Amino acid sequence: MTTYRIAPSILSADFARLGEEVRNVVSAGADIIHFDVMDNHYVPNLTIGPLVCQAIRPHVDVPIDVHLMVKPVDRIIPDFAKAGANIITFHPEASEHIDRSLQLIRDHGCKAGLVFNPATPLSYLEHVMDKVDMILIMSVNPGFGGQSFIPQALKKIAEARRLIDESGRDILLEVDGGIKIENIAAAAAAGADTFVAGSAIFGQPDYKAVIDAMRANLAKV
Numbered sequence: 001m002t003t004y005r006i007a008p009s010i011l012s013a014d015f016a017r018l019g020e021e022v023r024n025v026v027s028a029g030a031d032i033i034h035f036d037v038m039d040n041h042y043v044p045n046l047t048i049g050p051l052v053c054q055a056i057r058p059h060v061d062v063p064i065d066v067h068l069m070v071k072p073v074d075r076i077i078p079d080f081a082k083a084g085a086n087i088i089t090f091h092p093e094a095s096e097h098i099d100r101s102l103q104l105i106r107d108h109g110c111k112a113g114l115v116f117n118p119a120t121p122l123s124y125l126e127h128v129m130d131k132v133d134m135i136l137i138m139s140v141n142p143g144f145g146g147q148s149f150i151p152q153a154l155k156k157i158a159e160a161r162r163l164i165d166e167s168g169r170d171i172l173l174e175v176d177g178g179i180k181i182e183n184i185a186a187a188a189a190a191g192a193d194t195f196v197a198g199s200a201i202f203g204q205p206d207y208k209a210v211i212d213a214m215r216a217n218l219a220k221v
């Protein structure tokens, strides 16, 4: 049986009360905290960095999953590892040396992953499958929360699932962008096991009600 993980994206949390927000969402049943890092260069938005990761670290005991939307990638990896990140993912187009960036993440004691935009081919995985602990399929173009799920992502999730099964390795398959109570089961049926949701959770007053409803739909898959 698949273990499903819900990873709220704090992009849609109240940044003025971030410690309380992450504590509340973990109490509500979150398995992972998804931490979106945007640099106003690789993506047209600017968010949070290692200092904020370090600040929330003592508030939660679940893994912090750092989604780097930055270019270049390597310089910032050690800072996030020191700040308490557990998983660090990056976009292959943003790294000059994908193998080196994956190795750098692992050398700093974190799980490493690659992120695929809607138009980025999975072929980037071909020679690095053994160095990947997570594959993250974007179901929106990166840069903003609150966008609509792009249905073509389902086919890519299924393709990634096939590659993971073929590899025989234990690799998390995460989907990010526009995930809601209504479409989470479709993403799971396609093969995802880890679900990022920002606006769907933090946009509602009762985080537990949303996470419970997501789990109820996952249980039907």
Ligand SMILES: O=C(CO)[C@H](O)[C@H](O)COP(=O)(O)O
Residues within 6 Å of the ligand: 009, 011, 012, 034, 036, 067, 140, 141, 142, 143, 144, 145, 146, 147, 176, 177, 178, 179, 196, 197, 198, 199, 200
């Ligand atoms: O990486 C991201 C955007 O680039 C975010 O993780 C993602 O968009 C989550 O927000 P929402 O669930 O509201 O779509």
Ligand SMILES: [Fe+2]
Residues within 6 Å of the ligand: 009, 034, 035, 036, 067, 176, 196
């Ligand atoms: Fe993200």
